[in-house]
Amino acid sequence: KNEVEQSPQNLTAQEGEFITINCSYSVGISALHWLQQHPGGGIVSLFMLSSGKKKHGRLIATINIQEKHSSLHITASHPRDSAVYICAVRYRGNEKLTFGTGTRLTIIP
Amino acid sequence: DGGITQSPKYLFRKEGQNVTLSCEQNLNHDAMYWYRQDPGQGLRLIYYSQIVNDFQKGDIAEGYSVSREKKESFPLTVTSAQKNPTAFYLCASSLQGGGYEQYFGPGTRLTVT
Numbered sequence: 695k696n697e698v699e700q701s702p703q704n705l706t707a708q709e710g711e712f713i714t715i716n717c718s719y720s721v722g723i724s725a726l727h728w729l730q731q732h733p734g735g736g737i738v739s740l741f742m743l744s745s746g747k748k749k750h751g752r753l754i755a756t757i758n759i760q761e762k763h764s765s766l767h768i769t770a771s772h773p774r775d776s777a778v779y780i781c782a783v784r785y786r787g788n789e790k791l792t793f794g795t796g797t798r799l800t801i802i803p
Numbered sequence: 804d805g806g807i808t809q810s811p812k813y814l815f816r817k818e819g820q821n822v823t824l825s826c827e828q829n830l831n832h833d834a835m836y837w838y839r840q841d842p843g844q845g846l847r848l849i850y851y852s853q854i855v856n857d858f859q860k861g862d863i864a865e866g867y868s869v870s871r872e873k874k875e876s877f878p879l880t881v882t883s884a885q886k887n888p889t890a891f892y893l894c895a896s897s898l899q900g901g902g903y904e905q906y907f908g909p910g911t912r913l914t915v916t
Contacts, residue, residue: 698845725902735891737907780845789853789900790861793845 700781700794713768715797717781728755728766729780773801807908809894814913824879824911826894834900835877840891853900888915
């Protein structure tokens with residue numbers, strides 16, 4: 695069964711800390727997505743990547759295809775970064791996305 | 804502004820009633836999706852449509868129905884056959900199916916009692 699595992703499930707940190715959220719998957723993929731879900735429920739797409747690294751502001755996403763692993767980093771974390779971060783992958787030969795259960799991040803001022 | 808709208812934000816229904824959730828997009832996207840989110844679980848795909856007048860079942864289609872009569876609209880009906888309908892429902896769209904980025908609506912929280 696193709697699954698997506700995220701760790702940690704919950705993460706609490708002080709404002710300013712460097713944050714890392716991890717995602718691992720089981721077989722070859724075409725693309726990996728990082729999504730952000732705020733308390734109201736709406737979801738925003740942060741990154742879509744299939745190799746290497748992408749950066750947007752204080753957010754950095756990396757993927758290691760050989761190890762089947764991706765990380766989402768947040769530098770200089772801020773309370774407004776508090777949200778659930780969701781990893782999703784599209785396995786090769788499959789049109790659909792498979793989602794992880796999310797990492798709940800809380801940044802304390 | 805371009806985007807996806809879902810209405811209403813909160814919906815309450817009595818058991819045994821069918822209910823239709825609205826999803827509209829003005830992004831000119833071909834593909835649209837319906838997901839269900841339950842606490843502690845990842846999003847699960849209910850139905851998706853890659854083109855007008857065509858749609859496919861996702862992983863948990865039982866008890867749900869959809870239509871795609873217009874490119875902009877992809878309503879989801881939760882029927883009385885759905886055993887556990889209380890959940891958060893998210894609609895999404897993408898330029899085309901498969902490898903394109905998906906854009907999500909704000910979601911509808913359905914409570915059935």
